[in-house]
Amino acid sequence: MCGIGACLSLLNDNVAPKIVKMLMNLEYRGYDSAGIAVIDSLGKIHVKKGVGRIHNLAETLRFNEMEGHIGIGHTRWATHGSVTDYNAHPHIDCGNNIAVVHNGIIENYTDIRERLISLGHEFKTQTDTEVIPHLVEEKYKEKKSILESLREALTELRGAYALVLITSHEPDKIFFARFFSPLVIGISNNDIYIASDIPAFLQWTRRVIILQDGDYGFVSADKIYIRNLYDPAVKGREIITVEWTKEMAAKGGYRHYMLKEIHEQPESVKRTVRMASKQIGDVINLIEKANYIYFVAAGTSYYASVHGQYAFAKYGIRSRAVIASEFLEEVGAFLDKDDLIIGVSQSGETADTLKAIRFAKKKGSKILAITNVVGSAITRLADRSIIMGAGPEIGVAATKTFTSQVATLDYIALNWARTHGFDVDLLISKLLNIDKDMEWVLEVNEEKAIKLSEVLKEKNNAYYLGRGLGLSIALEGALKMKEIAYIHAEAYPAGESKHGPIALVTEGFPIFSVVLRDETYHRMHIAIEEMSSRGGFIISVTEKNDSDTIKLSDFNFCAPDNYSNILAPLVYVIPLQLVAYYTAVKRGLNPDRPRNLAKSVTVE
């Protein structure tokens, strides 16, 4: 989704260079166009915006030369209105006195727009956002207070928004509001920042206010004023210090964030398990009491949830992973107060996931959230939350948050199993010390991934097959290849591949096969034979001593022995992440910025 970055300098410095940096840090949220507005010393608003990536625009439009110690910026992922210079944010009112950037969707914008046009307002774009500065402008005619005008305007907006606003009427402030779309304030000794996400300003401060739904207000040099549209008791919000460091959000010598994040996994999973052990508390009890358990999630988090379902099944816990956007229709009718919903979301802000959770909450179901972001929307809806220790993930394609989600779900499953008499001590200790094995997998498979990417870069299709605990690995592997290398990659439960997919297999068709040495082993071999006898190019991921599978393969990635259990995704997925990454690079693509994708999708 779009990224918002705003800055007020307490030292009267020009803020445009900092806003540019914030927008670069936020590009994973959207990057089809960008723009900045500042207020100069005479209180006049200046706007520059255009189509393209922020670093190019910074040069061509000379963002850094903009003068003003208060400003707002935006990097866009288009929803309403095509990608044009005009539709880029910021948007301004008729009088050029109010500039706004916005993330979210104003659902009733056409009604508001028509009303404002009939009152004489002139619109320059097709965006939903443009109604906001005009609506505030209209209210201001009477109220003569921007705060009051904004508050009233907000009560008319339906949909989702995070927005910041500057105005020549009150040139010493940045106004803000949040409803459903994320917005945070950062405070350092030199500046105050407002952004969609903490990594935007992590290099300058770790002191943060997480705004909540309905919050609105302003920041000025001497004040942070926060009120809530729905709760008159709110007179401000607590400042918290986040544990993420600026190094965690930097590239650290790697060519891309994605590669860095793949390599961080031994450490991030270890940290996540340590954090899970401190937070597990009554979670086992929640599972025990639940009549039925539903996982709800989107994208990679859904695949982690598929793993959760299989891992829970191993120990007799009945659960079902449901895609968030299908949740209402698929299981909505069955929910009740005895059910437990496990919401899995890296960002904690995915609109589809939040909608499903709100629905379940209304039905009285209990909510457990698993997320990477402290204070995110999902944590506020949930009865219980487990925060993962993956650290900020900047690459659009999820990698280290997938393994952290799997590790958290495994930790829960194993603790449940232990309290129910299963002998899982060995697996628990393996999980606690998994970093060494993950490092080994990285070391052994990276060169192989580079080699294979030479072959794959010429391909247009690939299948990823897995069974049982191997299925979520295949699903996630295919998603990575699709997302960043733009190769049509489809994952199938291996047994299902003969019911259709096999029709496409001809000489050299890549077939990734995730083979675990468990009860699915021989049936995986049958699927491999079926594919290979039609010319399929078999790329297996196996335990390192699995010579029988290696013999059936044209290419092999290996995992350590004794991982054919619920810990499998933690090691098996790594070669699949690496090969997707290197294939994208070989195809001349930027894996951190896949086209049309946004890291956090805050619209339905």
Ligand code: G6P
């Ligand atoms: C987007 C991202 C995916 C992510 C999904 C769910 O589609 O591009 O990488 O898996 O949203 O995000 P969440 O923050 O809920 O895990």
